[in-house]
Amino acid sequence: MEDIRGPFRASEAIAAGRTSRGRVAGPNTQRLFPDVHASVGQVAEPSDLAGRAREAALYVKGAPAVIGGYAAAELHGASCGPRTAPVDLIVGRRRVRPRPGLRIHQDVLAPDEVVAAGDLLVTSTLRTAWDLVRxxxxxxxxxxxxxxxxxxxxxxxxxxxxxxxxxxxxGSRRVADAVVRADPRSASPPETRMRLGLLAEGVPAAVPQLEVRDARGWFVAHVDLGWEEAKVAAEYQGDHHRTDREQWMHDQARFAELASAGWLVLPCTALDLRFPHAFAVRVLAALAERAR
Known part of the structure; x- marks a missing residue:
């Protein structure tokens, strides 16, 4: 007997002598899906999308399932959706019963649409984007x-x-519009939402991750969105910018350096993403003032 780390198929672990039926049925082991278990304390949290994807991958027997959707994006290091989203499993033509927290897709993938992420198979970044955009x-x-x-x-x-x-x-009709509006220079989902919100409110387009240099040509910073001629920047400030003391001190030093280079920095919060009009008014006012 051994303590198995991470999720496991009970039938395989019992056959290999790694555990017993009694231990699997005992209070220290939790059933996740039929034949898929994990030790209590090692079950992925609802907000751990990558962890839940590892658990879900064991649910489909035979040819391995391919993880897609938001879970694939998470495993690619491109987190872009709710961490509590269901895990998408692509199983080809097989019939697989859906389970809570899982979405089953009977799609057939081309060889170049499947890549490895550690010991898991996931849809490629391009295929994942195709699925999510649609x-x-x-x-x-x-x-x-x-x-x-x-x-x-x-x-x-x-x-x-x-x-x-x-x-x-x-959903293929959504693709062209998304391509026109996309700009992968945006470094995070909130930055993309900030950019799209300002454009929708009629604010002139800014440059994502604009490099700022001072009068001597020395590098100062990259700003989330920058209007170079006006020397105005919009910076998204997530909660960690407020709660992490070191991050807060870093931000203050960075804003001071930008100010010394003649730049005005306008912070954007999660509330501004929900209600972009007021933030757009502030940006337009700053651009107008700088133009004068």
Whole structure:
């Protein structure tokens, strides 16, 4: 007997002598899916999307399932959706019963649409973007496309070729609009949402991750969004910028350096992402003042 770390298939572990039926049925082991268990204390939290994907991958026996959707993006290092999202499993033509927390897709993937992420199989960054953009309404598809194109270093325009190859795919009409609005220079989903929110409110387009240099040509910082001629920047400030003392001190020093180089920095919060109009008014006022 041994303490098995991480999720495991009970039938295989029992056959290999790694555990027993009694231990599997005991209070120290939790059932996740049929034949899939984990020791109590090692079960992935609801917010651990990558961990839940590892558990879900064991549910499908035979040929391994391929992880897609938001879970694939998470495993690619391109987190772009709710961490509590269901795990998408792509199983080909097999019939697999859905389970709570899982979405089963009977898609057939091309060989170049499947890659390894450690010991798991996941859809490629391009295929993951294709699936998410077709599924998501509004800005969600653009957020996913920005994150995955940045992680996978592909041009969003490449999605248009897939749309031409699969014109009858559900949601394929959303692809062209997402490609036009995408800009993988955005370094995080909140930065993409900030950029899209300002554009929707009529603010002139800014440059994501603009490099700022001082009058001597020395590097000062990269700003989330920058209007170079006006020397105005918009910076997204997540909760960690407020709660992490070191991050807060770093931000203050950085803002001081930008100010000394003649730049005005406008902070953007999660509330501004929800209600972008007021933030857009502040940005437009700053641009107008700098123009004068």
């Amino acid at each position: 599924r998501l309404d509004g800005d969600g598809g653009v957020v996913a496309l920005d994150a995955l194109a940045r992680a996978g270093t592909f041009d969003p325009v490449e999605l248009l070729a897939l749309a031409q190859l699969h014109p009858r795919s559900r």
